Amino acid sequence: MDELINFELPVNRSSIIKVIGVGGGGSNAVNHMYHLGIKDVNFVICNTDAQALSNSPVPLRVQLGASLTEGRGAGNKPDVGKQAAIESLDEIKDALSANTRMVFITAGMGGGTGTGAAPIIAKASKDMGILTVGIVTIPFKNEGPRRITQALDGIAEMENYVDSLLVINNEKIREMYGDLKVSEAFSKADDVLAIAAKGIAEIITVHGFINVDFADVHTVMSNSGVAIMGSATAEGENRAIQAIQNAITSPLLNDNDIKGARNILVNITSGSEEVTMDEIGQIIDFVQECSGVNADLIWGNGIDSALGRKICVTIIATGFASNSIPEVYARKREINRVNLSEAGTPSNVSKSVFEVKDKSGQEKAPGNQRALEFEVTSSDKWLHEVSKGKSQVDMNRASQRVNMIKKAQERMKEIAGTSSNAGDI
Structure with a gap:
């Protein structure tokens, strides 16, 4: 597979800007950009699929994880894509080392290679001091919930390693161009990725009377x-x-x-x-x-x-x-929803708070108990609403409510203990 790795670019063709397509979606987008001819930009594609690499017109190609995947792709498994990128990290760094000051990393999130490898490549670029911009897509809804979940997880990971992140939702394309054929819809997604990369890159490379240079873009991004x-x-x-x-x-x-x-x-x-x-x-x-x-x-x-x-x-x-x-x-709201199994069901929480008894089994300190009743009851009601799907909140509010109930439980036990001890004297 040596013909897939070609890092010897003539010096006079090397640009400070590189656009890297990762995985199938990212590589297709970069192939499209290559044909468009964005000015003064070098293109790189990185993929685990050897056949897709060999069919690309882009001269600079890196096969990810040749030993791990044997050129057969990542099988829709982001962990495989991640390990493939780690295996090929030296080749990736070689591709970035020649005069590179800004990198666009484009990937279609949701599959194996793009989702798993793009964050690794972004981290390598950022660690080299290169201005690193991610341009990624969220899948069409009809690609299935698994791909969408993987995509959102990949975006969260990508966000940790880029200077700036642009996220494009493919579902917007369906909403605008619902009558397009499938191939045309994916081609339209490539167009949007190309518009984003071309629009930013040519701010630097196309000159006029009042130029925006790399330093200006660096300041903004x-x-x-x-x-x-x-x-x-x-x-x-x-x-x-x-x-x-x-x-x-x-x-x-x-x-x-x-x-x-x-x-x-x-x-x-x-x-x-x-x-x-x-x-x-x-x-x-x-x-x-x-x-x-x-x-x-x-x-x-x-x-x-x-x-x-x-x-x-x-x-x-x-x-x-x-x-x-x-x-x-x-997605973050979904992840951060309170786990009611950890807090206890509303009825169990309510029961544990109010069943405070002394050693003889008699309830004690009813006055103090009623002093906390409004606070605890309101929390109990809120938990009922959450359990029925009527209320969805983030973890901060959920934690506050659960802590409120726990404190009430502790306080009621203290009250019961004090009353019980007084009866023994």
Whole structure:
């Protein structure tokens, strides 16, 4: 399989930006980007599937876990993908070592190789001091709950090792293009990944009168958490406002709301009909109105003759928590729900609190018991609601309620003990 590993790139072709596709979904997206010809970017694909690697047009290919998987893929098992990446870590680092300052790691989460290997590759990149951006997808719902669960687990792991993470939900594609054939739907997912990587990379590589350079991108994306990104083109009399509105509200990029962003980067590219200062002012004013006064904003202007009379606006907003991604937030709520089996059933909790008796079996200290009754009863009622699915809460609130009941139990035992001792004297 030596022909699958080719790290000897001519020096004059080496770019500071590399886009790495991991697994089947990530590799397909990078193959698509390679054909698009994103400017001044080197592409790498990493996969456990030897046949998929050999069919790729991308020159730089790394077979992951050749000994572990024997080129047959990860079998939809993220642990296998993880171990395969660990086995091939030296080859991965070799691919990253040549003049690399920024890496995009793209993967379709939910399978074996992308889900398991992408976080390992991200960690290696970050440890090398490279600005590391993850661009990943959540599967279509019809791919099944197991893949979606694995995808969300993989995203949580990926978040630990990247500077910035963009998450694209494939289900948005189904909502927008439900009549597409299956192959066309997955191709559309590749398009979205390509738009995201191309939009960010060409902010750096396409130059204009006011350039956004690597240092600006580093400022916005370094250690920035979840990022949201949109890009759109428009032409005509109101092209500036139309382009920025469409970029911010792109349904394929999770209906972005940039309110609360810490850093925002805006790149405005025009063709033969150059953008005017008034149009730039309209775009920047619109972004500031949407984001609030606390966001730091960097903007630049580029020229691309292929646009003709159109204008293209790309916006990247960073500094969001992972709960800004609806699917990830829902997953975290599911994980953090209180485990009622640990707290005891509501009836058992109520019974254990109020059955406080002395040595003779008689209930003691009813006055003090009633002093705690409202607090404990309200907690008991809340537990009933949770058990019936009427109330779903995070772990913090659940822990507070359970601790409240435990303290009440302890207090009632103290009261009973005091009363019992007094009777013995």
